[in-house]
Amino acid sequence: MKPDDLGVSKPLVFPLYQTAVFTLPDLDALDRIYDEGAPGYIYGRDAHPNAEVLAAEIARLESARWAVVCGSGMSAVTAAVLACVQSGDRILASNRLYGRTLTLLFQELSRFGVEASLVDVCDQDSVARTLERPTRLLIVETLSNPLLRVADVPALAQLCHRHGCRLLVDNTFATPELFRPLEHGADLVVESLTKLMAGHSDVTLGVVCGNDDLEQTLRQTVSIWGLMGGPFECWLAQRGLATLSLRCRTACANAAALADWLAEQPGVLRVVYPGRSEHPDHALTKRLLHGQFGNMLCFELDGGREAVNRFLRRAVGIPFSPSLGHTGTTVSHPATTSHRYVSPAERRRQGIGDGLLRLSVGFEPLEQITAALKVGLDLETSRTTPQEAEPSA
Numbered sequence: 001m002k003p004d005d006l007g008v009s010k011p012l013v014f015p016l017y018q019t020a021v022f023t024l025p026d027l028d029a030l031d032r033i034y035d036e037g038a039p040g041y042i043y044g045r046d047a048h049p050n051a052e053v054l055a056a057e058i059a060r061l062e063s064a065r066w067a068v069v070c071g072s073g074m075s076a077v078t079a080a081v082l083a084c085v086q087s088g089d090r091i092l093a094s095n096r097l098y099g100r101t102l103t104l105l106f107q108e109l110s111r112f113g114v115e116a117s118l119v120d121v122c123d124q125d126s127v128a129r130t131l132e133r134p135t136r137l138l139i140v141e142t143l144s145n146p147l148l149r150v151a152d153v154p155a156l157a158q159l160c161h162r163h164g165c166r167l168l169v170d171n172t173f174a175t176p177e178l179f180r181p182l183e184h185g186a187d188l189v190v191e192s193l194t195k196l197m198a199g200h201s202d203v204t205l206g207v208v209c210g211n212d213d214l215e216q217t218l219r220q221t222v223s224i225w226g227l228m229g230g231p232f233e234c235w236l237a238q239r240g241l242a243t244l245s246l247r248c249r250t251a252c253a254n255a256a257a258l259a260d261w262l263a264e265q266p267g268v269l270r271v272v273y274p275g276r277s278e279h280p281d282h283a284l285t286k287r288l289l290h291g292q293f294g295n296m297l298c299f300e301l302d303g304g305r306e307a308v309n310r311f312l313r314r315a316v317g318i319p320f321s322p323s324l325g326h327t328g329t330t331v332s333h334p335a336t337t338s339h340r341y342v343s344p345a346e347r348r349r350q351g352i353g354d355g356l357l358r359l360s361v362g363f364e365p366l367e368q369i370t371a372a373l374k375v376g377l378d379l380e381t382s383r384t385t386p387q388e389a390e391p392s393a
């Protein structure tokens, strides 16, 4: 029996095609793939089966006609922007975007003659005024990092389309489980799959999804700029995606309970969570996010950096890890991680102080998280001291 002859059997799980290149029987077969779009693969940087299967699954989740997998969330943002703009074009960006996206726009693309301006997307009058100048693309995040302001995607899409501008939504914090921007008028969606989508912190990947005619341009951009994700990453992400709904539902329920719990604890100055009535976008979130409020929350400790360091050293059950969407709860410190290179004045303007912590809530039992938080907040002593819990050198 040949190793690839499975007889009548088929694998239940889509196999990993860990190959960089494919073989073809002759030139005619090659031409049919290149020129007529016949099924088949040639070179992994252009397309490969694991990326295609993953993309099809994400397109279904995002209500998209097409999706293209990229090697990271940043390569997805890069591909989406490059596919839309030419030198001389103008991009409008939310002033609450992920720091690296802002760097891409203001330091990298500016070198190629693409102009970028910032706007407060929570102020629609200001967006409308800014769109009076010809603009190719508006970029927003569904839930902003870290203070979870919510973009009114349907209203922004209307404004953009009135001015002949495309709306690109980074849906990383929401995932299609909470919100599907294309159903609300967005033109393009990007996700960092590294986070909740793949969900196990062992994959770096991204995706661009859309319904319009940009698919071929995007595929070409991904191939030429070398932005494709590898087969094993795609295979892992597909496995993670199968449990997205279950993971997300439990993590969101945990986050909602923790937000209320944290707000009652001594030493906590404020809690930022769109599920709480004092959040400025509480009503909008209720309307847009199908009654869910996400798995991310922030809380501010009394005592600034010192208080944060004390918390991080004590709360050994909640790893300090500058990412999000892991299986278990992790904590990050926006002022020194995601917003490290944002000016102190801008951080102050946004409300990102030295005492602010961002929690990515996981789907472990709620009591386990509150127990770890109590130790971190010095409300209870740990059964293991921080020193004992540290890995031996």
Ligand SMILES: Cc1ncc(COP(=O)(O)O)c(C=O)c1O
Binding pocket: 072, 073, 074, 075, 098, 141, 145, 170, 172, 173, 191, 192, 193, 194, 195, 204, 205, 206, 323
């Ligand atoms: C909202 C958002 N978009 C994009 C990215 C970039 O994703 P990646 O790290 O997979 O490149 C991140 C990373 O943290 C993010 O938070």
